[in-house]
Amino acid sequence: MSANASHAMTWVKENVQAFLPKTSICGIAVGNEILGGSDYELWEALLGAVKNIYNALDKLGLAGVVQITTSHSQAVFANSYPPSSCIFKENVAQFMKPLLEFFSQIGSPFCLNAYPFLAYMSDPENIDINYALFQKTKGIYDMKTDLHYDNMLDAQIDATYAALEDAGFKKMEVIVTETGWASLGDSNEAAATVNNARTYNYNLRKRLAKKKGTPLRPKMVLKAYIFAIFNENLKSGPTSERNFGLFKPDGSISYDIGFHGLSSAESSLLSLKAVQSQVIIILEGNQHWKSKVLGSIPFN
Numbered sequence: 308m309s310a311n312a313s314h315a316m317t318w319v320k321e322n323v324q325a326f327l328p329k330t331s332i333c334g335i336a337v338g339n340e341i342l343g344g345s346d347y348e349l350w351e352a353l354l355g356a357v358k359n360i361y362n363a364l365d366k367l368g369l370a371g372v373v374q375i376t377t378s379h380s381q382a383v384f385a386n387s388y389p390p391s392s393c394i395f396k397e398n399v400a401q402f403m404k405p406l407l408e409f410f411s412q413i414g415s416p417f418c419l420n421a422y423p424f425l426a427y428m429s430d431p432e433n434i435d436i437n438y439a440l441f442q443k444t445k446g447i448y449d450m451k452t453d454l455h456y457d458n459m460l461d462a463q464i465d466a467t468y469a470a471l472e473d474a475g476f477k478k479m480e481v482i483v484t485e486t487g488w489a490s491l492g493d494s495n496e497a498a499a500t501v502n503n504a505r506t507y508n509y510n511l512r513k514r515l516a517k518k519k520g521t522p523l524r525p526k527m528v529l530k531a532y533i534f535a536i537f538n539e540n541l542k543s544g545p546t547s548e549r550n551f552g553l554f555k556p557d558g559s560i561s562y563d564i565g566f567h568g569l570s571s572a573e574s575s576l577l578s579l580k581a582v583q584s585q586v587i588i589i590l591e592g593n594q595h596w597k598s599k600v601l602g603s604i605p606f607n
Contacts (some may be wrong), residue, residue: 416482
């Protein structure tokens, strides 16, 4: 995609334009967690791929319909506690800033994959699980901004806003493109339980339903995608990686946060019924660029 503009145009025609307007495609995430990852060739290719995909959309008159962005993990940050101290890692910043400059020009948001589950798992002795689960807790206090945080997700998002402001992009919106909690894990993943997953995602829904922003950006209404619709039962890695879904692969519910399971005859329609009118296309970079539908439910 980065090296060949005509290839980007062909991809957009075949995978986006061909399905419009019947399918409401609202965005393309060019790469998922590229910066901060282990493949440095993709770091160098990311901006060129973003520009070529955007230019293809623009030439087809679709740039105003389909938004271009990319999703980042928290591996792009040098630190995130307290939130006001967050900055981009030095080796990431040289790639991040030109990318943010282009996104600023075309009005794209910063997309963050934020997982209080992973943060808690990394330091369970020092992090209150109630803070990670949106439960009643004393929270944390950021002395620099004089702000109090009663849940970790808001703190992670405001840490991102702090990093963006430090990089010169104070007005850029942050959207959470992935967040969730595993309902099952290995013996060393004690926090991955059905009860915790239900609690996190149910409280996330309540948090988003308030249509409010974060302590640092109170007027910027938070938008988030819950990860994920289905348990990815063929995924490798720890057991938790296969158990983030609200639904099981057969369409039955993993746990109830207000969505209903479907019969086997209806399960093939589940993704369409759950997501309804929004589709996010992700271009993932491994050995080749690939496309897939993001298995997440938008709450905004």
